[in-house]
Structure formats: C-alpha cells, structure tokens
Amino acid sequence: MKDAPAPHFRRVALIGIGLVNGSLALVMRREKLADEIVACARTETTLAKARELGLADRTTTSPLEAVEGADLVVIGTPPGSAGPVASAMAPGLAEQAIVTDVGSIKAPIIRDVVPHLPARSRFVAGHPVAGTEHSGPEAAFDTLFENRHCILTPIEDTDPEAVAVVAGMWRAAGMRVETMTPEHHDRVLAITSHLPHLIAYCIVGTVADLEEHLQSEVLRYAAGGFTDFTRIAGSDPVMWRDVFLHNREAVLEMLGRFTEDLAALQRAIRWGEGDKLQSLFTRTRAVRRGVIAEGQAYDRQALARARPNDAG
Amino acid sequence: MKDAPAPHFRRVALIGIGLVNGSLALVMRREKLADEIVACARTETTLAKARELGLADRTTTSPLEAVEGADLVVIGTPPGSAGPVASAMAPGLAEQAIVTDVGSIKAPIIRDVVPHLPARSRFVAGHPVAGTEHSGPEAAFDTLFENRHCILTPIEDTDPEAVAVVAGMWRAAGMRVETMTPEHHDRVLAITSHLPHLIAYCIVGTVADLEEHLQSEVLRYAAGGFTDFTRIAGSDPVMWRDVFLHNREAVLEMLGRFTEDLAALQRAIRWGEGDKLQSLFTRTRAVRRGVIAEGQAYDRQALARARPNDAG
Numbered sequence: 001m002k003d004a005p006a007p008h009f010r011r012v013a014l015i016g017i018g019l020v021n022g023s024l025a026l027v028m029r030r031e032k033l034a035d036e037i038v039a040c041a042r043t044e045t046t047l048a049k050a051r052e053l054g055l056a057d058r059t060t061t062s063p064l065e066a067v068e069g070a071d072l073v074v075i076g077t078p079p080g081s082a083g084p085v086a087s088a089m090a091p092g093l094a095e096q097a098i099v100t101d102v103g104s105i106k107a108p109i110i111r112d113v114v115p116h117l118p119a120r121s122r123f124v125a126g127h128p129v130a131g132t133e134h135s136g137p138e139a140a141f142d143t144l145f146e147n148r149h150c151i152l153t154p155i156e157d158t159d160p161e162a163v164a165v166v167a168g169m170w171r172a173a174g175m176r177v178e179t180m181t182p183e184h185h186d187r188v189l190a191i192t193s194h195l196p197h198l199i200a201y202c203i204v205g206t207v208a209d210l211e212e213h214l215q216s217e218v219l220r221y222a223a224g225g226f227t228d229f230t231r232i233a234g235s236d237p238v239m240w241r242d243v244f245l246h247n248r249e250a251v252l253e254m255l256g257r258f259t260e261d262l263a264a265l266q267r268a269i270r271w272g273e274g275d276k277l278q279s280l281f282t283r284t285r286a287v288r289r290g291v292i293a294e295g296q297a298y299d300r301q302a303l304a305r306a307r308p309n310d311a312g
Numbered sequence: 313m314k315d316a317p318a319p320h321f322r323r324v325a326l327i328g329i330g331l332v333n334g335s336l337a338l339v340m341r342r343e344k345l346a347d348e349i350v351a352c353a354r355t356e357t358t359l360a361k362a363r364e365l366g367l368a369d370r371t372t373t374s375p376l377e378a379v380e381g382a383d384l385v386v387i388g389t390p391p392g393s394a395g396p397v398a399s400a401m402a403p404g405l406a407e408q409a410i411v412t413d414v415g416s417i418k419a420p421i422i423r424d425v426v427p428h429l430p431a432r433s434r435f436v437a438g439h440p441v442a443g444t445e446h447s448g449p450e451a452a453f454d455t456l457f458e459n460r461h462c463i464l465t466p467i468e469d470t471d472p473e474a475v476a477v478v479a480g481m482w483r484a485a486g487m488r489v490e491t492m493t494p495e496h497h498d499r500v501l502a503i504t505s506h507l508p509h510l511i512a513y514c515i516v517g518t519v520a521d522l523e524e525h526l527q528s529e530v531l532r533y534a535a536g537g538f539t540d541f542t543r544i545a546g547s548d549p550v551m552w553r554d555v556f557l558h559n560r561e562a563v564l565e566m567l568g569r570f571t572e573d574l575a576a577l578q579r580a581i582r583w584g585e586g587d588k589l590q591s592l593f594t595r596t597r598a599v600r601r602g603v604i605a606e607g608q609a610y611d612r613q614a615l616a617r618a619r620p621n622d623a624g
Contacts, residue, residue, distance in 0.1 A: 129535055133600070149533055188529045191519060196537035198581075199511055202574045204596040206566075207503060209573070217500045219602045221461055223441055225508035227603060228540045234600030237593035244581050244589055254518075255578055259571070261521070262514045266567055269510075269556050277556055281549035284516040287531070288445070288546030291539060294531045 006172040007165045009034045013070040015063055015085050017041050017050045018236075019131060020102045021076030022140025025055040027173040030142055040066035050137045063089035067097065072169075075101035075113070080242035083112030090116040098162045100124045104189060104239070106153040106182035108246040121159040124166040125182060126152045127189070128175060133234040146174035153182040190250035194243055195258060198251065200232035201240070318484040319477045321346045325382040327375055327397050329353050329362045330548075331443060332414045333388030334452025337367040339485040342454055352378035362449045375401035379409065384481075387413035387425070392554035395424030402428040410474045412436045416501060416551070418465040418494035420558040433471040436478040437494060438464045439501070440487060445546040458486035465494040502562035506555055507570060510563065512544035513552070 012028060014021040017039040028034045039056035040063050041047050047059040060066050067073050067089045075082050082101055093099070095118050103109045106125050114120045130148040132139060150170040154163050167177040180188075207218050207226070218226065244251055268276040324340060326333040329351040340346045351368030352375050353359050359371040372378050379385050379401045387394050394413055405411070407430050415421045418437050426432045442460040444451060462482040466475050479489040492500075519530050519538070530538065556563055580588040 192530050192533045193537040204599050205592050206570045206573045218504050219606045221504045222603045225505040230600040230603045233596035237590050241590040258518045261518045278549050278553040280517050284545035287516050288542040290531045291534045291542045
C-alpha cells in the first residue's frame with residue numbers, strides 16, 4: 001500500500017467513545033487531523049465523561065445526528081452493535097462520507113454494516129490491534145496505537161481512495177497498516193487473540209467457583225502466573241461476548257485443536273512422561289523468542305529489575 | 313510468626329545458581345547477610361558466569377565440597393534434583409547447618425530431601441513466590457523478591473529457631489513470610505501457578521503446530537492476547553517438567569475442573585448463549601479487581617500510557 005500523507009477531516013463522528021475511539025480522539029487532537037469531533041454514545045454519563053476529558057467538541061446520543069455533515073465516521077461500538085448503529089445512522093450519512101470501524105472481527109461486521117450504507121464502496125473495515133483490559137472513555141490515552149499493527153480488510157468493491165485515507169489516519173496514530181481478507185483476519189485473530197481470551201476467562205472463572213477459603217488464598221498468591229490471566233479476563237465483557245458469538249466457527253476450530261493438545265498433556269502428566277513435557281516446554285520457549293523477535297513483546301527483564309513482577 | 317532480626321551467616325552454600333539463588337546472592341551482598349558465598353552448579357560454564365557477575369566468592373561443581381563449613385545451605389535446583397543433591401551433599405553437612413530450598417512444590421521435596429540429612433529438624437522447606445520467565449545466573453537481580461510472598465512449610469519436627477532464621481533471611485530480601493503445611497501449599501499453587509503455566513504451555517504448543525504460514529502471522533499479531541501466554545510459556549522447561557511430575561495429583565484435579573468449565577464455555581459459544589458468556593466475563597472482571605486489591609497486580613494503565621502495550 002502506498003503511504004498517503006496524514007488526512008485532514010472537517011468533521012469526524014465517533015460512534016461509541018470508549019478505549020479505542022477515545023484514544024483515536026486524543027490522537028486526532030494531537031495530530032490536528034480534524035476540525036471538529038462529534039462523539040456519540042448510548043448514555044449521557046459516558047458523553048459527560050468524554051466532554052470532561054476533551055475527547056469531543058460536540059456529543060449526542062443519536063447516531064443519526066452524530067454523522068450529519070461528517071466526512072469520516074468511525075464505528076467503535078461492541079461488534080454486535082455495529083449493524084444496528086449503521087442502520088440508525090444511514091439516513092444522515094453524506095454519500096461521500098468514509099465509514100470505518102475498529103472491531104476485533106471483520107467478516108460479520110462487514111456483513112452487518114454494508115447493506116445499510118448509501119455507498120458500500122466507502123466502508124473500510126479495520127482493526128487496530130491494540131488495547132488494554134480497561135474500557136470506557138477514561139481508559140483512553142494517545143499512545144495506545146504506537147508501533148502496533150492495524151489490519152484493514154477491504155472487499156472487492158471497496159474504494160481504494162477510502163482505504164488510503166483510513167490507512168493514513170492510522171499511520172498518523174503510529175500504526176503499521178496492512179491489509180488482508182476479512183475471513184483471513186478472523187482466522188488469524190481467533191488464535192492470537194480470541195482463544196487466549198477465552199482460556200483466560202475460563203481459568204479465572206474456574207477460580208471464581210473455588211471453595212471460598214481456597215479462593216482468597218489464590219488471590220493472595222496470584223503472582224505465580226495467575227495474575228496475567230486475570231488481566232486478560234478483566235477485558236470488556238460485552239465486547240468479548242460479541243466476538244465469540246460472531247467469530248464462532250474459527251474460535252471453535254482453534255479451541256478444538258487446543259483441547260486435543262491439552263488432553264495429550266494431561267495424559268503425559270498422569271503417566272509421568274517427563275521427556276514429552278520437557279520437549280514441549282522447550283519448543284514453546286522458542287515461540288516466545290519468535291514473538292520477541294517480531295517486536296510484539298518487550299523483554300521485560302529490564303522492567304522487572306525496576307519493580308516487583310508477576311511471574312513465578 | 314515473630315519477626316526475627318536479619319540473620320548473619322559465616323558461610324552460605326547456594327546449590328544451583330540460577331534466577332532465584334543468583335538473586336538471593338545479590339541480596340546477601342547488598343544486605344551483608346553472609347561473610348562468604350559458595351556457589352555450586354553442574355557446569356563450569358554456569359559457574360564462570362556466576363563468578364563474572366559477582367554472585368559467589370568461591371564456586372565448585374561438587375555439592376559435597378560446597379556445603380563444607382556452611383551454616384546455611386540453599387537448594388535452588390529444579391525440584392527433581394533436590395533429592396539427589398541432598399544425598400550428594402549430606403556427608404559434608406555440619407550437624408547444625410540450616411538447609412532450606414526454593415522449590416515451587418513442597419511435599420515431594422521434603423519427602424526426597426529429609427531422609428538424607430543428618431538433622432531433619434534443620435531442614436526448612438520454603439518457596440519464595442517470585443520469578444520471571446528468564447533463567448540462569450544472568451537473569452538474577454536483587455529486587456526480585458520485593459513485596460512478594462514467601463511460603464515456608466515446616467513440618468512437625470522442624471526446629472522453630474531454624475524457621476525463624478530462614479524467615480529473617482527472606483524478610484531481609486523484602487518478602488512477606490507466611491507458613492502453611494506442605495500439602496496445602498501444593499494445592500494452592502496448583503491453581504495459582506501450575507495450572508496457568510500448563511495452559512500457557514499448551515496454547516503456545518498449539519500455535520507451534522500450526523501450518524507455517526499461519527504461524528508467522530500469529531507471531532506478528534501476537535499483541536492481541538497471545539503475548540502474555542508466550543511469556544509464561546518461556547519459563548524454564550526442566551523446572552516446570554519437575555513441577556508437573558511431582559505435583560501430579562493436585563494439578564490433575566485442577567485441570568479436571570478447568571476442562572469441565574471449558575467444555576461448558578465451548579457449548580455456550582456453539583449454541584450462541586450470549587447471556588452465559590457475558591455473565592461469566594463479568595464475574596471474571598470482579599476476580600481481576602480482587603487480585604489488584606490484594607496488591608499482587610499493578611494497575612498497568614499508567615504503564616500503558618508510557619509505552620506500547622501487549623493486550624488487545
């Protein structure tokens with residue numbers, strides 16, 4: 001993809017103003033990408049918080065009102081709400097407005113959103129792969145996207161110029177932008193993101209069901225590995241519900257592979273097969289090195305020297 | 313347990329000089345807990361590294377030689393080696409020497425070590441719950457133990473004075489020291505530490521088995537949740553092999569609970585039961601808050617503002 005210069009918008013409508021769209025608002029302020037930012041959320045409480053944090057010039061609970069006169073619309077709701085939101089805002093959309101989104105799944109969102117829009121060629125589905133376990137406008141910060149990947153998933157009739165504009169916006173936020181098909185995106189993310197979240201939710205749920213006296217001790221000694229899982233399992237419940245419901249096929253396939261592998265591991269422990277265990281643990285160490293080499297993980301040893309740490 | 317003053321040792325023998333014993337050596341230097349530190353490891357390469365890092369005054373590959381004249385011996389080998397090491401060093405041990413260890417499992421280590429010692433009352437089994445995914449002497453740093461829990465698991469005939477000395481040493485390293493029975497320790501750690509490690513090893517192994525083109529993309533987009541798992545699954549393979557082999561019963565029990573819960577979750581996804589998913593994810597968020605309240609996790613939001621992050 002050719003690098004476009006940072007785009008400039010007259011009016012941007014952010015539909016949903018949580019961690020991702022809130023952080024994007026801060027980037028737009030800093031990089032002067034927009035003359036005016038309009039934020040839309042379901043509740044007045046969220047909008048009041050957004051105004052207080054300076055994330056928007058104007059706010060409204062109506063998607064229809066929000067997109068009025070906007071040249072860019074960013075859907076930042078939980079994935080399951082993207083379709084209804086598109087339907088609600090469609091009558092107010094300018095024909096040439098570019099619409100994009102930030103959802104963690106792509107094919108189902110395209111399927112739900114596109115039929116409502118006046119010009120399907122102006123919808124650029126996207127996924128900035130960045131986040132924290134915090135949600136809501138107060139979780140926003142303007143370096144969220146730096147050095148992270150952004151995956152755009154244009155379809156056959158998506159306007160290349162619209163893709164270039166959206167890519168330019170994410171580059172201005174510090175992201176490395178790439179494109180792939182929506183289906184491929186959903187399959188890759190099922191294993192890098194959705195399955196890890198599912199497993200983290202599951203183990204933390206198992207602990208939540210423990211006998212009470214044991215549970216309080218688990219919280220106490222969580223530093224031994226469990227802490228990392230609780231962080232992931234502290235992520236936004238509604239968003240993740242929608243991810244699993246909408247990326248069902250890919251998640252179930254990867255989950256099937258995982259449970260087979262887990263059964264094999266369980267058997268190795270039961271039968272005392274130390275060589276098998278050690279061999280697997282040595283291979284996984286190599287994957288860790290691969291991740292570090294890809295620059296996605298920081299070598300936290302330096303960090304660990306400066307503060308107590310979570311592993312054990 | 314009454315707080316003892318920081319102890320002072322004439323000669324400390326560190327059997328194994330990796331992350332934990334190496335970090336303990338640095339603490340002993342800083343806090344002036346020992347006149348002399350002797351380090352023992354299986355290979356001359358490790359010992360050369362330990363000398364280079366100033367972790368020891370003297371080094372030897374012989375446990376028997378290492379413990380000569382020591383008033384404190386700290387076994388810091390993988391759990392499966394604790395018994396053989398105890399057997400090898402026993403003839404050189406002074407009757408009044410205190411022996412302790414740092415293993416992640418306790419009942420099996422006590423069972424393997426105690427029979428070899430000249431005075432079983434002087435063995436204080438212990439587990440400083442602190443670590444990183446790095447191993448070897450070069451991974452050592454002197455703040456590893458700060459504000460972490462250390463669990464001592466004395467048995468009926470353990471000398472209370474020896475327990476107080478070992479507790480004093482870990483307090484000097486910055487730890488919060490507590491005692492419980494070895495069996496209870498092994499059960500609590502099975503869920504806080506052993507099961508999370510097993511699951512992390514498993515999912516990273518699943519990825520290692522993926523078709524090659526998919527795997528390279530997984531490494532690339534790992535920031536979406538997978539990164540945390542690779543960190544845990546980068547831990548020392550031999551140590552963890554021993555943990556699973558020796559804490560088999562407790563690990564298999566917790567694993568059984570987990571796989572039941574995972575099957576239920578899988579079913580909820582397959583049948584589109586969004587309410588069940590959202591309800592679980594909301595409960596797990598509460599567990600995260602519990603962990604933060606226990607002071608075991610840091611609110612990383614502040615940290616995330618300062619640098620790109622790993623979640624998504």
